[in-house]
Amino acid sequence: MKKYGLMGLVGVCALLCACSAAENTAVAPQPEPAQGKKAVVYFTRDLSAEGLKKIYSKINQNLTGKVAIKLHTGEPHGPNILPRKWVKDLQAQIPNSTIVETNVLYDSPRQTTQGHRETLKINGWTFSPVDIMDEDGAVMLPVKGGKHFKEMSMGKHILNYDSMLVLTHFKGHTMGGYGGSLKNIAIGCADGKVGKAMIHGSVPENTWGANGERFQENMVESAKATVDHFAPHIAYINVLRNMSVDCDCAGTSAAPVKARDIGILASTDLAAVDKASLDMVWALPEAENHDLKERILSRKGLRQLSYMKELGMGDGEYELVDLDK
DSSP states (O other), X not given: OGGGGGGOOTTOHHHHHHSOOXXXXXXXOOOOOOOSOOEEEEEEXXXXXXXXXXXXXXXXXXXXXXXXXXXXXXXXXXXXXXXXXXXXXXXXXXXXXXXXXXXXXXXXXXXXXXHHHHHHHHTTOOSXXXXXXXXXXXXXXXXXXXXXXXXXXXXXXXXXXXXXXXXXXXXXXXXXXXXXXXXXXXXXXXXXXXXXXXXXXXXXXXXXXXOHHHHHHHHHHHHHHHHHHHTTSEEEEXXXXXXXXXXXXXXXXXXXXXXXXXXXXXXXXXXXXXXXXXXXXXXXXXXXXXXXXXXXXXTTTTHHHHHHHHTTSOOSOEEEEETTO
16 A cells, blocks of 8 residues: 555545445445544435535534535536535525536637536526626636745636535546545636636647646645635535546546445545545445546546645545444
C-alpha cells in the first residue's frame, strides 16, 4: 500500500471486500479512535431521498440565509446524474434555497444559457428554478495563497448567496481523475467563458493546456476561492452511486459503471469528505475499482488532496460516523 500512501484506508478494506455484492449496498468502514481533532464525516448506506435528508441534517447548522445548492445537472439524458426526486425532496426542507449551475467551456448545448436551460428541461430539473450563475457575467474572487492564481473568475450570481450546499455525484473525471465536492465547486462555480478557461490553462494555441498535477492545482485554487468566500457557511455531500470513470459531462457516452453503489457521505470539511469517498472506492474489490483507480492515478488525481492540505483547506484526516448503527 505504500504506493497509495495518501489513501490511508482507515480500516475499510476488509469490511468492504467482505460485503455482499448486492446492488446498492455497502458495508461501512469502522472509524479508528480519534487522535486529536479530526473532521467528522457522516455516512449512510441509504441511497434514497430519506437518506439524503438524514445526512443533510447532520451538516446544515451553518447553512443560513439564502442557500445555493451547487450540483451538476448533467448533459442531455445523462444516465448517472442524481435522481431528481431525491434533490426535490431535499430542497423542500432547505428554506430559501436555489439550485445553481454555470455554463460550460466544452462543446455542449450547455455552453449557452439558452441551451443550458433546454438541457435542464430535458433532464427533469423542472421542479425549481435553476440559477445559471454566469448568465449575467462574472466576478473575480480572491485566491488566498495561490501559486498559479491570485483571483478566479466566477459566475456573478455567486454573490447573491449567503451559504452553499455542495451536492455532488461522486464519480470519475476525464481530466481530474475523480469528480468529488472539490471538482463540483472548482469548475462548477467558475464561469463558462473565463474561469473555466483559466482552470484548463487555455491559450489560443492550446485550449486544454493544463493537465496532470497542474490541472489538479488549478482546480484546488479555484475551489479555495469559493470555500473562502462562503466559510463557514458551506457544507458538502458526496453521493457514491453510478460511479462511472467518466464525469456527468460525458452524458450518454459515459463508460459503463463497474463499481457497486456505496452510500452517501457528508461533512463540513471538503478535504475530509473527498478523502473518505476515495477511501471507500479504494476498498472495493479489484474487479470493481480497477478502472476508477487507474483513472484517478493516471491523472494525478490525488494531488487534489495534498494541495488542499498545502493551502490550509484540511488535511484529509477524519472520523467516520455511521448513521445506520
